Amino acid sequence: MWFAGVGLTRDGYRIAVVDGEGRPVGAAERYERCAQQRPVARLAELAGRAPDGLTVVVDSAGGLLDGLLATAGLDVRRADPHLLVDGRNTAEELAGVGQARFGALVPLPPGSWIMTGREQEVSAAEAAAGPVERRLAAEGRCLLGGGEDSEPTVALTFDDGPHPENTQRVLELLRRHDVRATFFCIGLNALAHPALVRRIVEEGHLLGNHTWSHAYLPDLGREGLRQQLDFTAEVLAEASGVGQPVLMRPPYGGRSPQLMERVADLGLTTVLWDVDTEDWAEPGAEVIAERVLRQVRPGSVVLMHDGGGDRSQTVAALPRIIDGLRRRGYRFVTPAELLTGRPRTATR
Incomplete structure (x- = not known):
């Protein structure tokens, strides 16, 4: 399985992917000054290439993307604050948390929202x-x-x-x-x-x-x-x-x-x-x-x-x-x- 972290930068989005052993799958990618459809489309493409599936990891700052990702048929999961640091998490950190702490992530299926389970x-x-x-x-x-x-x-x-x-x-x-x-x-x-x-x-x-x-x-x-x-x-x-x-x-x-x-x-x-x-x-x-x-x-x-x-x-x-x-x-x-x-x- 691959794990994709979606991070935020001052210029847009950053995607980093690791495999089941925590090794990088290619270089991190940046998507700048663009609508959400571009990173969503890229993640859907990566999901089609992943040998055993792809999990996309977001944090509670990811409310702009979670619904679009889930609607696109991707496995989206939230990493909560106890796994992270201050809502400034990089794509690499989120991907790493997905690989190391998969069982602690919260699934965000279609129709859910970024805080599902914490209402x-x-x-x-x-x-x-x-x-x-x-x-x-x-x-x-x-x-x-x-x-x-x-x-x-x-x-x-x-x-x-x-x-x-x-x-x-x-x-x-x-x-x-x-x-x-x-x-x-x-x-x-x-x-x-x-x-x-x-x-x-x-x-x-x-x-x-x-x-x-x-x-x-x-x-x-x-x-x-x-x-x-x-x-x-x-x-x-x-x-x-x-x-x-x-x-x-x-x-x-x-x-x-x-x-x-x-x-x-x-x-x-x-x-x-x-x-x-x-x-x-x-x-x-x-x-x-x-x-x-x-x-x-x-x-x-x-x-x-x-x-x-x-x-x-x-x-x-x-x-x-x-x-x-x-x-x-x-x-x-x-x-x-x-x-x-x-x-x-x-x-x-």
Whole structure:
């Protein structure tokens, strides 16, 4: 059996493969400034060559690739923190862990997510973060959504882009309806599609940081967290020309008391949500729109997605959402305008 580790670099992805004895199978390969399909296709090719099969090893920072790899029919397994160091694991280290500690890896079959098997731990960490979130919200350093606004305002937000098809379709609808929104971008996607980042800003929308690789942030130490956020901020600033975003949204909403404090210490404001469309599950455009119109209240933050899969249902729901909210007198704003003190600056 061969074991492939998928590591992350400032320029993209790195793949290293070892055999059942821990010996390298060829040289490590780099895939830079590209969409995820290239490394996924290469791993599928390697799986066809492996004498007794291939296992792909990721860590909890690999949330951008795990689903695509599993859907491609690959054996994907997660190495948890006790096997690793700080979420900054190289491709070689992950491949080596696969070979040496195969029985300790967690399978990630199609339909699972990067934290499969640890759901209770994830929920407990989120619950424990509540007091810190409320304190930071009172200080204007965290936005929970659904505040005490007397005005009917709402912030539309989109996660996981930019995507070459979905993001353009969302932008066109927002332009047509004269609505300003906020896009929480994944750094690796922004690296692959910088022109879309520029377009988002040029059309008057706000950028937010959604980490480098859709990582589950509570698993990371200080340096791993810094790299996930700094790499993304640098790429967004380079592509947009408007500075680094100060708004950050943790993938999966994954958070802990320690994470919330560390993000605030880095000078970033965490933006959560109170209206979850769950559009990632593709429930249908009518259901997506109904969920927004049923749950929204003054000061709401609506979570949608322009990346991470087929978002045609989200695109189809968007006009109904906008028209329905306008009929109720809602005004579309950004998270920066909903924060305590209503700061207008969203970059640094």
